[in-house]
């Protein structure tokens with residue numbers, strides 16, 4: 001099949017495109033330097049193409065405090081980018097299926113993170129603008145599908161992790177921060193200080209598992225939202241314990257700083273729908289996934305770099 005991918009240079013795109021190609025699909029995936037999706041008409045040079053699927057991965061966000069402090073800029077960029085992609089899809093690729101990515105932070109606080117709750121209530125304040133752009137992306141898909149008979153699938157991932165994350169010094173998700181600090185504790189004898197009391201809980205999904213599930217479920221999801229994650233969460237202490245064992249650093253030497261911002265205390269998606277549709281798919285164990293991620297961090301020497309906002 002002919003596949004168009006936005007955001008193909010991103011973390012997910014770098015894993016998804018080889019997987020698509022290994023299944024025999026042909027991918028067109030311009031980078032953001034070749035194609036600024038915030039510019040109206042930027043996609044017009046692809047008008048003549050006939051794509052069977054459009055994976056819309058592009059989004060402008062970062063881990064850490066970014067969403068809390070850059071909500072206005074994020075709203076402008078992501079609204080423009082999503083609107084341009086959806087308009088182009090509707091005008092020039094109406095026969096293709098558009099596969100879009102949402103975010104678990106779009107869910108409101110205090111409800112089960114179940115697909116039927118995705119557009120209910122309000123997202124928490126720290127992620128409000130970003131979360132609302134992701135909700136509007138879904139509303140756009142639903143409305144275009146209803147009025148023009150288009151086809152889409154909207155996946156809501158939990159936090160992705162694994163090797164080959166960005167190495168450009170940007171803030172990274174918490175798991176890379178944990179690994180980096182504990183490696184620095186061992187290699188550079190730095191004090192290891194983790195934010196919060198360590199009891200806050202998080203769900204991760206190994207990047208290659210996520211790609212497998214995405215490809216398996218894409219043909220089966222028609223005009224619907226589907227959560228995609230492990231469906232289990234662990235405390236920061238549990239993650240740190242495994243990382244310490246793998247790296248060879250005494251867990252007792254970690255200090256927890258309860259004065260620091262830690263975000264939500266718990267976040268786990270209800271993935272019963274996905275796992276019903278695709279039972280028995282590969283699941284990399286947490287220990288195995290962390291071992292591969294640690295090996296990559298050591299190889300890339302990323303732990304040596306100063307990080308802006310970790």
Ligand SMILES: NC(=O)c1ccc[n+]([C@@H]2O[C@H](COP(=O)([O-])OP(=O)(O)OC[C@H]3O[C@@H](n4cnc5c(N)ncnc54)[C@H](OP(=O)(O)O)[C@@H]3O)[C@@H](O)[C@H]2O)c1
Pocket residue numbers: 006007008009010011012013031032033035036037038056057058059060061081101102103104156157158159160161
């Ligand atoms: N990673 C996660 O844990 C996670 C969790 C939940 C949801 N998601 C969603 O999954 C999708 C992929 O995530 P990811 O981790 O791969 O994100 P990422 O690594 O930050 O990649 C984002 C991609 O979007 C592109 N992009 C940003 N602004 C653009 C613009 N103006 N024009 C064209 N391209 C632009 C980036 O290009 P440049 O790098 O060249 O700027 C990059 O290729 C996103 O929609 C994200 O919201 C990710």
